[in-house]
Amino acid sequence: MATARPDDPGALAFAGEERELHDSIRRHYDGLIDLYEELWGEHIHHGYWDPGVPAGRHAAQARMVDEVAAFGGLARECRVADLGCGIGATGIHLAGKLGCRVDGVTLSVAQVRRGRQKVRQAGAVGQVEFVLADALRTPLAEGSYDVVWSLESCELMPDKLAFLREGLRLLKPGGQLVVATWCSRDAALTPQETTLLRRIYRDFAAAYVLPLDAYRTLCGEAGFEAIDTADWTEQARATWNLSVDIVKPFVRNASFIWRLVREKGTDTFRFLNSVPLMKRAYDQGLMHYGVFRARRPAA
Numbered sequence: 273m274a275t276a277r278p279d280d281p282g283a284l285a286f287a288g289e290e291r292e293l294h295d296s297i298r299r300h301y302d303g304l305i306d307l308y309e310e311l312w313g314e315h316i317h318h319g320y321w322d323p324g325v326p327a328g329r330h331a332a333q334a335r336m337v338d339e340v341a342a343f344g345g346l347a348r349e350c351r352v353a354d355l356g357c358g359i360g361a362t363g364i365h366l367a368g369k370l371g372c373r374v375d376g377v378t379l380s381v382a383q384v385r386r387g388r389q390k391v392r393q394a395g396a397v398g399q400v401e402f403v404l405a406d407a408l409r410t411p412l413a414e415g416s417y418d419v420v421w422s423l424e425s426c427e428l429m430p431d432k433l434a435f436l437r438e439g440l441r442l443l444k445p446g447g448q449l450v451v452a453t454w455c456s457r458d459a460a461l462t463p464q465e466t467t468l469l470r471r472i473y474r475d476f477a478a479a480y481v482l483p484l485d486a487y488r489t490l491c492g493e494a495g496f497e498a499i500d501t502a503d504w505t506e507q508a509r510a511t512w513n514l515s516v517d518i519v520k521p522f523v524r525n526a527s528f529i530w531r532l533v534r535e536k537g538t539d540t541f542r543f544l545n546s547v548p549l550m551k552r553a554y555d556q557g558l559m560h561y562g563v564f565r566a567r568r569p570a571a
């Protein structure tokens with residue numbers, strides 16, 4: 273159990289300033305946009321594997337979208353608010369497969385630009401749109417979405433309850449929230465685990481994670497009903513074995529690193545370095561992959 277100082281909120285709370293967090297999120301996603309796409313591909317999230325069954329990383333990332341969509345019970349042609357939308361890969365996928373209309377929200381202007389370009393290339397203009405805004409206070413219309421979707425953005429939100437309340441506000445009565453997010457194993461962390469999580473937060477510009485169970489309580493507090501959770505750690509963990517292999521040649525190439533640091537600043541180096549940290553957090557059983565769904569009560 274962590275022996276935190278009385279003034280130390282530990283690793284399962286947000287300790288900083290929201291403005292600084294947003295600045296570092298913008299620096300992270302604006303600055304690393306090319307590298308993310310080059311190394312990770314268009315989806316900025318874990319893959320989903322049947323444990324022990326090999327599959328390519330990009331196929332596993334697309335499968336994750338399908339699995340979250342199935343878990344969230346997305347119907348054909350539903351309207352989706354994608355809070356923390358990256359470069360729109362989810363929106364384009366859902367528009368193509370299910371005919372959804374998707375409004376994506378991101379803090380990164382570079383992601384909005386790249387997303388719009390990708391939507392044009394995919395022939396999905398009018399089906400997938402982007403808004404540069406804070407997901408905690410979006411300009412999107414109240415009560416106008418069948419689904420509020422968050423795929424690996426909740427860990428970046430400094431106020432989880434405000435995030436869930438904004439989700440509730442956007443949903444039509446009876447609408448569905450579905451979230452996939454990094455979680456801690458539980459709330460009883462050792463000092464070493466706290467330190468590891470904090471390094472991960474810094475390197476990925478994340479706010480903090482919570483145990484999956486905590487979201488059950490928070491969803492209830494926000495006013496949701498029919499709350500369900502599932503732990504997909506075993507389905508997602510292969511992401512980090514593959515990622516470590518992907519970044520290894522880059523990290524070992526000193527001239528590549530220096531060029532990147534000169535061009536993009538030290539955040540880039542941190543980002544590459546953070547990949548083995550995530551693998552360690554999974555290997556130690558500290559990091560879990562959680563999904564939850566909840567319904568806005570019918571009027």
Ligand code: SAH
Nearest residue numbers: 315316317356357358378379406407425428
């Ligand atoms: N869901 C996407 C991207 C995940 S990366 C995918 O799976 O590909 C995290 C995303 O959350 C980034 O687009 C980042 O800009 C966004 N984000 C983080 N905090 C946010 C906030 N407060 N408001 C809006 N977007 C935010």
